[in-house]
Amino acid sequence: MSWLLIVTVVVLLVYIFITWRRNQNKTPLPPGPSIFESLKIVWGMIRRKDIHHIGESLAKRYGDIFVIRIFGSHLVYVNSFRILRKMFTSTNYRDVTNDRPPNFLREYILPTKQEMAFSDYSENQVKLRKIFHSVVKLYGDGIHAFEHLVTSEIQDLEEKLASVKTGQSVDFDMELTNSIIRILYIFLTDERPKDEVMVCSTIENYDRLLNIIFRFDINTSLTLFPWLRHLPTFIGKTFLEVMEEQERMLDIFLHRMKNESKKYSGGLLGAMLSEQERDSTLSEESVKGVIINTVVGGFVTTKGFLSGFFLLMLHYPDVQSRIQDEIDKEIGDKQPILNDRQELHYTNAAILECFRYIRHTIIGLPHMNNAEFEFEGYRIPANSTIITNYWYMARDGKIWKHPDMFKPERFLDDDGKLVSSDHPLRQGFNPFGVGRRNCVGESFAKSRIFLYVTSLLQKFTFLPDGGPLPSDDSSTWKPYAALHPDSLSCLIKIRKKCEH
């Protein structure tokens, strides 16, 4: 036993010596904990699952950029949006910094590598992004077709809520979940789901399981030791379940596509089929990839935002009534539309502040650099995993006054108008990322969020139901890849009749 210990120590020392020699006379790495402390930190992240809390305390110690070194790999944390924008968008760096690190999800779960979110930046990836944008068509006339789709779904939700008996508690989390999934389904197929219960439960379950697999501790363990998926443990069981659920989910869409391809012309899938006729290089694998990207990217993020937002309405009734006053004044009784956005300054400020305050996409998606580069006086070694530390940026005391307070007014100027998009505060944090890998669903998500918030607060007031209310402090929530409160039960008081 003792010789094993001696060999381990010697190997470790030789490794440290070689690393040290190799780095002599080179531009320094960003600051960061020693190799020994790094080991302890990564172990802490895996054990305590709180990658965001550890990233926050290290950012306070080291500033805008730091590195954690682990067995010859580098986790480079970017802790300021200014630095992140420069690294991902400037012509000096963007060809290098927009790949994705290898991860278990890409290698072992997704049925294809031809997709948008987890593959490297490539011609195919750019092509898929373009098709996605052409369907969202949020620029120009297409916006109205999309708006109609979302509005009609929200009206169904309103009718459901309006039919709840006075004083009866509503599982609003579940209602939101089903409603968001139905919109995603319509976005993909241009039709309402025939078997709604089955579609909603399959997609919800798939997302829930993926959210577990993508948690830092589990994803890291599986990426380092993929054979763990075969063990009869929680991880192995979750892996099997996610594979089954993925099969079921793809079947819902692909089965219909194959059997009804003649009729299949609308939605994102229809657009991909038409594109396939023009461009034979667009494979079925890519179609599968885009279904998964839309379901994964479009559900947990928006659901996390909306359940967080309405939880804040329960905690901050004065903010809720100020939004309602603004809606009454600017929109009155007519159905809110996207064009109303320009007039609703306080509502927009509350939405921005909710993104900042909750920080539900804690570290976004990691990037990887395909070559070594020098940046702000530091050397970033090739194949580093670049972590966008949104969790820290959104509450960095250097940018935000009273960062721990929920204060929509921080985004308003002296005349009560929303500060412009180039204002330092709005430049200080964007939860959708920037550059070539920014969120492809940004416009889709923002529009949906605006329509949900305004339509629902126009008709209803949301009130605590007297049961335990989840804390509004998202740092106490379970550390999934996208944060959301555990539950959201509430009372709903009708303000205005739904007249659709």
Ligand code: HEM
């Ligand atoms: C509240 C809503 C959302 C937030 C906060 C959000 C945030 C993000 C972030 C931070 C990234 C990574 C950016 C980067 O790597 O630099 C991302 C990527 C992505 N998002 Fe979203 N997202 C949201 C909604 C959506 C929706 C509705 C969809 C699709 C329907 C979507 C699809 C995607 C895809 C496919 C990517 C990968 C893009 C690429 O790698 O090129 N997201 N999102």
